[in-house]
Amino acid sequence: xxxxxxxxxxxxxxxxxxxxxxxxxxxxxxxxxxxxxxxxxxxxxxxxxxxxxxxxxxxxxxxxxxxxxxxxxxxxxxxxxxxxxxxxxxxxxxxxxxxxxxxxxxxxxxxxxxxxxxxxxxxxxxxxxxxxxxxxxxxxxxxx
Numbered sequence: 768x769x770x771x772x773x774x775x776x777x778x779x780x781x782x783x784x785x786x787x788x789x790x791x792x793x794x795x796x797x798x799x800x801x802x803x804x805x806x807x808x809x810x811x812x813x814x815x816x817x818x819x820x821x822x823x824x825x826x827x828x829x830x831x832x833x834x835x836x837x838x839x840x841x842x843x844x845x846x847x848x849x850x851x852x853x854x855x856x857x858x859x860x861x862x863x864x865x866x867x868x869x870x871x872x873x874x875x876x877x878x879x880x881x882x883x884x885x886x887x888x889x890x891x892x893x894x895x896x897x898x899x900x901x902x903x904x905x906x907x908x909x910x911x
Contacts, residue, residue: 787830791870792839794863795821797856798878798898800843804853805882805894809844813881820877826870861901871902875909 799817803809821836822828831839843859846852863870878898882891887910899906 788826790859790862791866791874792821792827792831792836793843793859794874795824795827795877796836796840796843797846797859798874799840799881800847801853801856801860801898802878802881802891802894803844804847805890806888807890810884812884814840814844816881816884817877820880824873824877857897857901860898864901864903868904871904872909875899875902875904875906879910 796817799821803813803817817840818833818836821840822833827836843856847856860874863874875895875898878895879887882888882895887895895906895910899909
């Protein structure tokens with residue numbers, strides 16, 4: 768990548784961090800929601816882990832306050848309670864599939880951190896497989 772392209776990319780990220788990147792936020796909350804609901808139990812600890820992971824991302828942290836993140840997460844969780852809703856969440860995750868690898872990995876790792884609370888169950892592994900496929904990331908490498 769040339770110096771000029773790198774400068775343009777950095778400028779774009781800076782603008783997105785201040786203007787808000789709704790597509791990125793939707794991908795993050797949707798990934799987290801599908802993992803939270805995967806085992807059939809919506810645990811408060813998993814919700815807190817998701818909010819913490821989302822707020823730790825520099826783009827999302829600068830763009831959205833905790834209340835907005837919680838709102839979006841609870842809406843994604845409500846969607847994830849049905850098969851059609853989980854599919855919609857996967858579509859929202861896949862909306863960033865053409866973005867830089869670091870953003871895709873960040874979204875995957877938010878879901879992985881939620882799943883890792885208390886150990887990753889088989890159904891959570893399945894949810895992470897689907898999320899990894901939607902993002903075109905290597906699940907095994909990211910879980911090491």
